[in-house]
Amino acid sequence: MGRLDGKTALVTGGNTGIGREVCLAFASEGADVAVNYIVREPEAENLVRMIDARGRRALAVKADVTREDEVRAMVQRVLLAFGRLDILVNNAGIQKAQAITETTVEDWDRMMAVHLRGAFLCCREVVPPMQARGSGKIINTCSQLAYSGRARYTAYSAAKGGLLTFTRALAQELAPAIQVNAVAPGLIDTGFDPLPESRKREIAESLPLKRLGRPDDVAPVFVFLASDEGRYFCGQTLGPNGGEVMP
Numbered sequence: 001m002g003r004l005d006g007k008t009a010l011v012t013g014g015n016t017g018i019g020r021e022v023c024l025a026f027a028s029e030g031a032d033v034a035v036n037y038i039v040r041e042p043e044a045e046n047l048v049r050m051i052d053a054r055g056r057r058a059l060a061v062k063a064d065v066t067r068e069d070e071v072r073a074m075v076q077r078v079l080l081a082f083g084r085l086d087i088l089v090n091n092a093g094i095q096k097a098q099a100i101t102e103t104t105v106e107d108w109d110r111m112m113a114v115h116l117r118g119a120f121l122c123c124r125e126v127v128p129p130m131q132a133r134g135s136g137k138i139i140n141t142c143s144q145l146a147y148s149g150r151a152r153y154t155a156y157s158a159a160k161g162g163l164l165t166f167t168r169a170l171a172q173e174l175a176p177a178i179q180v181n182a183v184a185p186g187l188i189d190t191g192f193d194p195l196p197e198s199r200k201r202e203i204a205e206s207l208p209l210k211r212l213g214r215p216d217d218v219a220p221v222f223v224f225l226a227s228d229e230g231r232y233f234c235g236q237t238l239g240p241n242g243g244e245v246m247p
């Protein structure tokens, strides 16, 4: 028996990296999964085939999470295909390391839009059907930088800090029927942050656990929060980060 048997999930930015591993883990635990993406369609279609092969229903849905019309259409499509939506993972993200003096208004606004407006729009669409059913789980992918910040990552850190507080506020608003929580990973080796290998080795060495994270270090935390095992978590942020930040 899977821990998510009979459940359905939508994972934004689900085609690659952390989101991909979460989709696979959810499917392995019995969930049907909608995989959102914006550009890399072959990765999304390939993942759908892998989930199909595990005997679960899967759907690739292209949508820019910053666009109200596209998010609405995406959620409608998922509801039509699966008949219900039990789990939303707000995982879509972008990264751009730059000094504040090099950051344009467009850079800043895009960072806020993908991480914050995207989570807001997706939550606004899924909450009514979840409330109608009387249950639901929402999990937001934050970052350890939400706590610590990092030089040259000011926009990203601010966006993730905002997402952490969004999680806490929404958790209070929607409980007890809908549980809202977050996961704040440390550096996970997905290519999201294109650091040179030497810098990655340096960071790994500085961590108490002495290695960078992998998507499969993080995905089980999402499964835990999405499953009944996470039933007493509300507005929490769990941090698989190798010990780098201990909030």
Ligand code: NAP
Pocket (backbone or CB within 6 Å): 012, 013, 014, 015, 016, 017, 018, 019, 036, 037, 038, 039, 040, 041, 063, 064, 065, 066, 091, 092, 093, 094, 114, 141, 142, 143, 144, 184, 185, 186, 187, 188, 189, 190, 191, 192, 193
């Ligand atoms: P990734 O493989 O590059 O994943 C980013 C995902 O976001 C991709 O699926 C991408 O879709 C999607 N995306 C970007 N903009 C979008 C938009 N406007 N609408 C819909 N989808 C959009 O990197 P990752 O490492 O797995 O990152 C996933 C999440 O984890 C992000 O929120 C990131 O901030 C967070 N995180 C990552 C790390 C890390 O070290 N890797 C650490 C902490 C937190 P396409 O592939 O179609 O472009």
